Structure formats: C-alpha cells, structure tokens
Amino acid sequence: MRALSKGIFAALFALCAALPASATDWPTGPVTMLIGYKAGGGTDTKGRVLAKILTRELGQQVNVINRAGGGQAVALEGFKNEEPNGDMFFFGAVSGITLNPQINSALQFRADDYVYAGGLTEFQVTMVAPADAPFDDMAGFVAYAKEKGKIKYASLSPGAKIVMQAIARQSGLEVDYIPTKGGRGMVQLVLSGQVDFAYSGGIHARYPGKFKTIAAVSTKRLGNYPDTETLIEAGYEGVAIDAPTVVAFPKGIDPAIVAKMEAALKVASTDPDMMKISKSINMPIVYQTAAEASQLVEESAAAITIMLDTIGYKAS
Amino acid sequence: MESFLPVLESAFAPGNLAWILFGVTLGYLVGALPGLGKGTATAVAIPLTFYLSPLAAIAFLVGIAKGSTAGSAVSAILLNTPGEPSSTPTAMAGYPLARAGKAQKALKMGLFASVIGDLFSTIVLILVAQELAEYALGIGPVELTGILAFSMVFIAGLSGRSMIKGLIAGLFGILVSCIGLEVETGSPRLTFGMIEVYDGLPLIPVAIGMLALSEMMIQIGQRQRLQDEADLLQGSGIREDRIVTLGDWRRSARAILRGCLIGTGVGILPGLGASVGSFLSYGAERKASGRGADFEETGAIEGVAAAESADNAVVPASFVPLFAIGIPGSVIAAILIGAFTIQGITPGPLLFLENRDLILGVYISMIAASLFLLLIGYFGQNVFARIVRVSPALVMPIVVFLCCLGAYLQGGGAFGIGVMVVFGIIGFFAKKYDFSFVTFLIGFVIGPSFELSLRQTLGLVTDVSELLDHPVALAFGALAVFGVWRLTVLQRRQHEAMVRDQP
Amino acid sequence: MPKSDLIAGIVLLVFGLAMLAVVIPTQTSEGGDATISPALLPQICSVGITGLAVLLTLQATGRLRRGVAAGVAVPAAEWWAMLAVVLAVGAAIALFVWVSPAVAAVLLIVGPMLYMGERRIWLVVGIPAALIVGAWFLFYRVLGTAIG
Numbered sequence: 001m002r003a004l005s006k007g008i009f010a011a012l013f014a015l016c017a018a019l020p021a022s023a024t025d026w027p028t029g030p031v032t033m034l035i036g037y038k039a040g041g042g043t044d045t046k047g048r049v050l051a052k053i054l055t056r057e058l059g060q061q062v063n064v065i066n067r068a069g070g071g072q073a074v075a076l077e078g079f080k081n082e083e084p085n086g087d088m089f090f091f092g093a094v095s096g097i098t099l100n101p102q103i104n105s106a107l108q109f110r111a112d113d114y115v116y117a118g119g120l121t122e123f124q125v126t127m128v129a130p131a132d133a134p135f136d137d138m139a140g141f142v143a144y145a146k147e148k149g150k151i152k153y154a155s156l157s158p159g160a161k162i163v164m165q166a167i168a169r170q171s172g173l174e175v176d177y178i179p180t181k182g183g184r185g186m187v188q189l190v191l192s193g194q195v196d197f198a199y200s201g202g203i204h205a206r207y208p209g210k211f212k213t214i215a216a217v218s219t220k221r222l223g224n225y226p227d228t229e230t231l232i233e234a235g236y237e238g239v240a241i242d243a244p245t246v247v248a249f250p251k252g253i254d255p256a257i258v259a260k261m262e263a264a265l266k267v268a269s270t271d272p273d274m275m276k277i278s279k280s281i282n283m284p285i286v287y288q289t290a291a292e293a294s295q296l297v298e299e300s301a302a303a304i305t306i307m308l309d310t311i312g313y314k315a316s
Numbered sequence: 317m318e319s320f321l322p323v324l325e326s327a328f329a330p331g332n333l334a335w336i337l338f339g340v341t342l343g344y345l346v347g348a349l350p351g352l353g354k355g356t357a358t359a360v361a362i363p364l365t366f367y368l369s370p371l372a373a374i375a376f377l378v379g380i381a382k383g384s385t386a387g388s389a390v391s392a393i394l395l396n397t398p399g400e401p402s403s404t405p406t407a408m409a410g411y412p413l414a415r416a417g418k419a420q421k422a423l424k425m426g427l428f429a430s431v432i433g434d435l436f437s438t439i440v441l442i443l444v445a446q447e448l449a450e451y452a453l454g455i456g457p458v459e460l461t462g463i464l465a466f467s468m469v470f471i472a473g474l475s476g477r478s479m480i481k482g483l484i485a486g487l488f489g490i491l492v493s494c495i496g497l498e499v500e501t502g503s504p505r506l507t508f509g510m511i512e513v514y515d516g517l518p519l520i521p522v523a524i525g526m527l528a529l530s531e532m533m534i535q536i537g538q539r540q541r542l543q544d545e546a547d548l549l550q551g552s553g554i555r556e557d558r559i560v561t562l563g564d565w566r567r568s569a570r571a572i573l574r575g576c577l578i579g580t581g582v583g584i585l586p587g588l589g590a591s592v593g594s595f596l597s598y599g600a601e602r603k604a605s606g607r608g609a610d611f612e613e614t615g616a617i618e619g620v621a622a623a624e625s626a627d628n629a630v631v632p633a634s635f636v637p638l639f640a641i642g643i644p645g646s647v648i649a650a651i652l653i654g655a656f657t658i659q660g661i662t663p664g665p666l667l668f669l670e671n672r673d674l675i676l677g678v679y680i681s682m683i684a685a686s687l688f689l690l691l692i693g694y695f696g697q698n699v700f701a702r703i704v705r706v707s708p709a710l711v712m713p714i715v716v717f718l719c720c721l722g723a724y725l726q727g728g729g730a731f732g733i734g735v736m737v738v739f740g741i742i743g744f745f746a747k748k749y750d751f752s753f754v755t756f757l758i759g760f761v762i763g764p765s766f767e768l769s770l771r772q773t774l775g776l777v778t779d780v781s782e783l784l785d786h787p788v789a790l791a792f793g794a795l796a797v798f799g800v801w802r803l804t805v806l807q808r809r810q811h812e813a814m815v816r817d818q819p
Numbered sequence: 820m821p822k823s824d825l826i827a828g829i830v831l832l833v834f835g836l837a838m839l840a841v842v843i844p845t846q847t848s849e850g851g852d853a854t855i856s857p858a859l860l861p862q863i864c865s866v867g868i869t870g871l872a873v874l875l876t877l878q879a880t881g882r883l884r885r886g887v888a889a890g891v892a893v894p895a896a897e898w899w900a901m902l903a904v905v906l907a908v909g910a911a912i913a914l915f916v917w918v919s920p921a922v923a924a925v926l927l928i929v930g931p932m933l934y935m936g937e938r939r940i941w942l943v944v945g946i947p948a949a950l951i952v953g954a955w956f957l958f959y960r961v962l963g964t965a966i967g
C-alpha cells in the first residue's frame with residue numbers, strides 16, 4: 001500500500017514535471033524580435049543588445065526585425081495577427097500599446113490583445129523646461145504661465161500634446177503648441193530658447209545643465225527622478241503616460257513560453273551589457289515580472305482614458 | 317599635448333586602421349551597387365559594431381558613411397541609377413559622359429571631388445565644431461523656413477525643358493509628401509486607411525522606384541540599343557577620355573570649391589539634408605556655366621564635380637551639431653547616435669570633456685578614411701567600370717533584385733517593395749514624357765521639412781514685426797521671391813524664343 | 820503625331836479635380852485647433868496641379884492645331900519592358916508574402932533574365948543562387964536581422 005501510494009505520488013510528480021517540460025522545448029528554431037522603430041534608434045539599440053543576451057539565454061538565434069511607423073502602431077497592428085507560437089515577440093514601450101488605439105479609431109489592436117512577459121527598462125517621461133526657467137515645479141510653472149499670458153510648448157507627438165492640453169484645461173492656461181518631430185526636434189527648440197515648456201521621453205538628461213525636470217508624466221515616480229513629483233501628485237488626476245519597455249506575445253501563447261521569457265528577462269536585467277547601455281541612454285533598468293507588467297498596462301490604459309475624457313478628445 | 321601620443325597610437329593601431337579600411341571598402345561597394353545607398357549601408361552595419369571597441373566601431377561606421385556616399389557616384393554614372401536622391405545630379409551630368417565614352421574620366425572626377433569635399437568638411441569639423449554648432453543653433457524654424465523656400469525655388473530652375481511640367485512634378489512631390497499623420501494635429505492625411513503610411517511614404521523606396529527601377533524599365537526596353545553601344549561605354553579608347561586632364565581641373569575647380577562650401581553649410585544645419593546640398597551646388601554650377609539644359613544633354617564634368625563635392629562634404633559637416641550639441645545634422649549622424657549609445661557614449665556637449673581622447677581618435681580616423689577612400693575608389697573603379705562590359709541581360713536582373721532589397725530594408729518590408737513599384741511606374745511616365753523627376757523628388761524630400769518649419773514659425777512668430785528679429789530668414793525669403801521673378805522672366809523669354817522658332 | 824502632352828494635361832486635370840472634390844475632403848480632417856488646417860497644403864498643391872494642367876492642355880491643343888508635335892511617342896518595346904518589370908516584382912511580392920522570400924528572389928532574378936534572352940543554364944542557376952546565399956549569409960549570420 002505504502003509502495004503504491006509512493007508510486008502514485010512519484011508518477012504524479014513526474015507528470016507535473018513533464019507538463020511544463022513539453023513547452024520548455026521552446027525555442028526550437030530562430031526567434032524574431034519585432035521592433036516598432038527604425039534601425040539605429042534608441043529602442044532598436046536597446047533591443048539589439050537584448051537580442052544578443054536572449055540568444056545566449058534561450059540557446060537559439062534571436063533576430064531583430066524593424067517595422068517602423070505611427071509610433072509603433074504599424075508593428076503592433078500586424079503583430080496582433082501573428083501565430084501565438086513564440087516565433088515572434090514584440091519589444092517596445094507600453095505607451096505605443098496603451099495610447100495609440102485610444103487616439104486613433106482606425107487601429108484594430110487593443111492592450112489586451114497581447115500577453116506581457118515582463119518589463120525591462122523605463123522611458124523617463126517628464127515635463128521639462130529650459131535650465132534658466134524661473135520655476136521648479138508645476139505650481140511655479142502655472143503661476144509663471146498665468147503671469148506671462150501665453151506660453152510656448154514644444155509638442156513632439158500626439159501624446160505630448162494631449163498631456164499639455166489636459167494640464168492647460170485644468171489650470172486654465174493659454175498655450176501655443178509648436179509642433180516638432182521627435183525628441184531631438186524638441187531639444188533643438190529648447191536649447192535655442194524658442195519654447196518655455198516641453199515634453200521629454202527622457203532624452204533631455206543627455207544635455208546636462210540645459211534642462212530642468214519639472215514633473216514626471218508617469219503614474220508612479222521615476223527611477224532617475226525620485227524627487228520629482230508626478231503630474232498626478234501635482235493634482236492633475238489621470239494625467240499620465242507610462243512608458244516602460246516590455247516584451248509581449250500575441251494572445252493565446254503557451255504560459256510556459258511566457259515563463260521562460262520572463263526568466264530570461266530577469267537575467268538580462270542584470271547583464272553588464274544591458275547595464276552599460278541603460279546608463280548611456282539614461283534609462284534605468286526596472287525589471288518587472290509578467291504579472292507586474294500586465295497590471296501596469298491595465299492601469300496605464302485606464303489613466304489615459306481619464307486623461308482623454310478630461311480634454312474631450314475625439315479619436316480620429 | 318602629452319596625452320596626444322597615446323591617442324595617435326590607438327588611432328593608428330593596426331586593428332583600428334583595418335576596420336576603417338574595411339568600412340570604406342564595404343561602404344564604397346554597397347554605395348556603388350544600384351538601389352543601395354548610404355542610409356542602408358550605415359543602418360545595416362550597426363549590429364556589426366557590437367563586437368568592436370568604441371573607437372573602432374565609430375571609425376568603421378564613419379568609413380562606411382564616407383565610402384557609400386562616394387560610391388553612389390559609380391552606379392549613377394555607369395548605369396544612371398543613383399542609389400539615393402542626393403546622387404541624382406551626378407547621374408544627370410555624368411551618365412551622358414559615360415554614353416559619350418568618357419565613363420572613366422567622369423568616375424575619376426567624381427571620386428576626386430568626393431575626396432576633396434570630404435577632406436575639406438572634415439577639417440572644418442575638426443577646427444571649428446564648437447563655434448559652428450553654437451551658430452547652427454541660432455538657425456531656428458523661422459530661418460529654416462526661409463532657407464527651404466529659397467532652396468525649392470532655386471532647384472525648380474532644374475526642371476528641364478518645360479517649366480509647366482516641372483512645376484506640376486514638384487507640386488505632385490509635395491502632395492505625395494503630405495501622405496501620413498499630419499505633424500501638428502496627428503490626424504491621418506490621404507492615408508486611405510493604411511497604417512503603413514502613417515510616418516509618410518518611406519523615402520528610400522520612393523527614391524529607388526523613381527530613380528533606379530524606372531531607369532531599369534527604360535533600359536530593358538532599349539536593351540538592343542544599349543547592347544550596340546556597349547563598346548562605346550567601355551571607353552572611346554582615347555587617353556584624354558580616361559583621365560582627368562588639367563583642363564578638366566580648371567573647369568571644375570570653381571565647382572568643387574563652391575560644392576565644399578555649400579555641402580559643409582548644409583551639413584551643419586540640421587534639417588536640410590544631403591539632397592539639398594548636392595542639388596544646390598549642381599544648380600549653382602549649371603547657372604554659372606551658362607550652359608543651361610545642355611548640361612544634361614552632353615554631360616558636364618564640372619556638374620559631376622559640383623554634385624559629388626557637395627554630397628560628400630555634407631557627411632562630416634553633419635557631425636558638427638552631433639559632436640558639439642548632440643543633435644544630428646543628417647540621417648547618417650542620427651544612425652551614428654545609435655552606435656555611440658551602444659558603446660556607452662553620449663554625444664553632445666560633454667563629449668569633448670569626458671571622451672576627449674575618443675573624439676581626437678575619431679578625427680584622426682576620419683582623415684585616414686578620406687585617404688583610404690581615395691585609394692579604394694581609385695582601384696575599385698577599374699573593377700566597377702567592367703560592369704558595362706557585362707551583358708545587360710545579366711546586369712539588369714541583378715539591379716532589379718538589389719532595388720527590391722534596398723526598398724525592403726528601408727521601407728518596412730514587402731510594403732516598401734510595393735511602394736517602389738508604384739513609383740517605378742510613375743518614374744517611367746515622368747522620364748518618358750519629360751515631367752522632371754528632379755523637381756518631384758525635391759518637393760517630396762523638402763516638402764515635409766518646409767511644412768513643419770512653416771507651422772513652427774506660425775506658432776513662434778505671433779506678430780509680423782517680430783520677423784525683423786530674423787534677418788537671415790528675411791534675406792533668404794527675399795532671395796526666394798527674387799528667384800520666382802527671375803524664373804518667370806526666363807520662362808517668358810524661352811516662350812518668346814520658341815514662338816520665334818516656329819513661324 | 821504624338822499628342823501625349825494633351826493626354827497628360829487631361830489626365831492631370833481630372834486627377835487635380837478629383838483630389839479637390841473627393842479625396843481631400845474625405846481623407847483629411849479640418850483639424851480645429853491647428854495653426855494651419857491639415858488640408859491646406861494638399862489643397863494648394865491640387866489647385867496648382869489643376870491650373871497647370873489647364874495650361875498644359877491649352878498649350879498642347881495650340882501646338883496640335885499648328886501641326887506641331889505635342890509630346891513624344893514611346894516605342895512598344897519599352898511599354899512591354901515596363902509591364903514585364905512590374906509583373907516580375909508584383910509576382911515576387913506575392914510569393915514573398917505567401918510562399919517564401921527565397922522563392923520570390925529566384926523569380927525576381929530569373930524572370931527578367933529569361934525575358935531578356937539569357938539562356939546559359941549555369942548563369943540562370945548560378946547568379947540567383949549566389950545572390951540569395953550571399954544575402955542570407957549577410958543578414959541572418961552576420962547581422963542577426965530577419966527577412967520576412
């Protein structure tokens with residue numbers, strides 16, 4: 001009897017061990033990392049370092065493929081329809097997943113079309129001003145803007161404009177939106193003294209002594225700016241865009257594959273190459289488990305919905 | 317000074333030199349292949365640099381950038397298939413020379429002009445990067461609007477025989493550039509529901525289709541005649557047609573000097589780009605020579621010199637804002653940021669303080685790359701010049717394949733190839749029916765920058781009197797207006813002459 | 820007598836009017852708070868194209884009436900070559916998406932070769948093989964970038 005129960009127990013144990021084992025065969029062939037930006041950009045650079053580490057950790061070649069356009073929308077729209085077999089995964093900022101479908105009704109994908117295997121780093125999304133600006137926080141900025149009558153704001157993306165519109169609506173500010181393309185266009189406008197205020201994906205940290213960080217746009221305080229208040233803390237409810245970089249699979253993926261990727265990301269988060277690159281692009285490593293990443297995506301999408309309601313945004 | 321020796325040692329270390337040489341060779345080869353150009357070459361090579369030391373990696377990429385910029389003259393002159401918009405003027409003035417049996421002369425002049433432009437611009441970068449960068453920052457959106465307006469009007473003068481058709485092509489180019497998300501509101505414009513075009517139609521596939529694929533369609537249709545002329549393309553057999561003579565130098569010296577200045581100036585200003593540099597330089601030489609459309613009919617060695625010197629001068633000059641303030645002046649400079657970043661280096665004001673040795677090493681490597689370019693180009697040309705001896709039935713399918721590869725890499729996959737085909741067809745019609753593809757491309761390339769800087773200007777300048785604070789912008793604006801007036805006068809004269817000729 | 824300018828003028832006229840009447844109103848938004856409406860630049864271009872097309876048409880009509888050529892004639896061989904290239908690349912895209920990049924590349928290279936009369940078998944096999952293996956090696960082995 002005892003032997004029997006022992007045998008059953010052993011068999012059950014073997015079965016339990018065998019179940020995930022069948023899936024951990026993944027990957028059996030080359031895996032493709034999908035990046036929503038052009039080769040040579042910030043996300044691409046980090047992605048390629050990650051691909052190198054994953055190649056080592058997963059034991060199969062990880063190739064990078066770039067499908068740029070529409071702030072990652074082009075890549076994500078196609079990725080939704082990929083087979084959920086682990087042959088392809090997406091690497092990029094969460095903001096592309098949460099913000100895009102809410103401001104563009106033509107897009108089919110939604111944040112819950114994907115399964116998140118974890119987060120790795122975090123864009124330091126902030127509101128910034130020139131270093132010589134006569135204010136240091138949001139309250140100071142609002143007072144300054146009211147005194148000046150109308151301020152000039154560098155708007156580098158639809159998201160950047162929405163954030164400022166929400167602030168302006170709530171504080172009753174008048175703003176001239178100066179459109180610009182990408183972070184470097186914004187830096188140029190600020191350095192040459194053309195604008196009073198701007199939105200930065202974190203790029204301003206590369207120009208020490210030229211910028212002041214006024215507020216964090218994320219839902220929680222940022223790794224590089226622990227002393228800087230978030231917009232939510234400053235009283236702007238729901239005004240937040242989170243942009244941690246995550247790894248995502250299409251819905252329907254085998255949980256064992258997600259678990260294996262999650263473990264590989266954990267290793268990548270302490271890899272010296274990854275630490276070196278994170279330092280040089282001023283993007284701290286913020287490792288998140290699959291569960292943490294999924295929760296963040298959900299919260300972040302909800303915050304954006306509130307923000308869009310505040311300004312009465314109509315998706316185009 | 318004492319720290320200078322180790323820098324020299326590391327820059328001239330055999331490993332580093334080998335990487336520069338490899339970069340220049342690879343770049344020249346890729347640039348010389350039709351349908352592939354400097355953007356593709358540099359972007360594709362980035363992953364290679366993972367395995368190198370920072371200096372070797374950056375020197376390698378700089379070598380690729382320089383090599384491919386000069387190499388693109390080869391396919392432009394020999395096959396009339398420029399790999400990038402910026403080598404279009406080289407093809408316009410150089411291909412007729414090749415057809416007249418002077419391919420080797422044109423190739424050599426192209427190379428010499430490239431190296432001179434490159435060296436000149438590199439030296440400017442080394443000596444005055446800091447000072448120039450401060451100045452470039454003063455060129456804001458308002459000034460840029462003026463400069464871009466002036467450039468568009470000036471380049472419209474290259475529109476070929478019919479001004480009406482040239483203007484139609486230019487407007488069509490701007491119209492096509494409107495496709496995508498509009499930059500101020502972010503609302504889709506002329507996208508027909510296709511999200512692939514949200515960032516606009518990809519430049520390289522449009523350019524390859526318009527320039528190279530359409531040319532292949534035409535050449536495949538005329539293959540019998542080309543086969544018959546193949547003997548002439550190999551060279552006339554006269555020594556003067558193979559070398560650059562003293563007379564050629566005399567004719568081209570002014571063009572090269574002007575090209576160096578224009579290319580360097582355009583490179584330093586972020587937001588203009590190599591195409592503006594080579595077209596402006598070419599247009600200025602065409603105007604100065606007083607030969608007009610004859611330039612493209614019989615070919616012009618000074619036209620090749622003007623275009624190539626400016627095209628190459630843009631590359632090092634576009635590193636001025638990159639090194640000094642961290643803002644790239646060109647696509648290549650933007651790609652280099654990625655390479656710096658991978659190596660843990662931040663381009664920008666701190667570069668000279670924190671990584672002074674590295675920058676010095678990069679400077680030395682850049683000069684070495686210029687010299688390698690001369691060597692590789694000079695001997696490489698002999699190999700490439702043999703292409704014309706190969707049967708068109710073998711060359712053209714390979715060119716078509718390479719065009720597809722280039723469009724694939726820079727245009728988001730199969731979609732990019734589709735875009736290339738569409739613009740191949742449009743280019744075929746444009747070339748056959750004399751709708752200037754030059755004005756089309758300029759409209760397409762400059763259109764978005766112009767619209768953006770105009771929108772910025774309208775946001776920044778709230779009162780007309782504020783314009784007085786922007787004398788540079790006013791000067792270029794006035795030049796643009798003057799240019800429009802001149803063009804109208806010229807057009808009327810042309811028309812009167814035509815009426816006289818046709819009783 | 821070639822009258823391509825006349826045809827081009829009329830086609831462009833129709834194109835410009837279609838842009839103004841149908842495409843721009845349906846494919847651009849008014850943009851509300853923008854300093855310039857997103858539709859403005861497309862409108863300016865379309866108005867310009869329409870106006871110039873009218874001029875081109877008038878000019879061509881005038882010439883044809885005087886018995887002067889208005890445009891050029893394109894030989895049939897060049898039309899066929901254009902069509903052949905478009906078909907080859909079009910078919911290659913289809914194969915690329917639905918079958919495999921390698922098959923597409925073979926068609927793309929071999930098709931035009933055969934069209935242009937190349938019959939030497941070692942070249943028809945050798946060139947595509949060399950190009951495809953070269954591209955595969957460069958992208959997958961050296962660069963770690965996927966195609967497809």
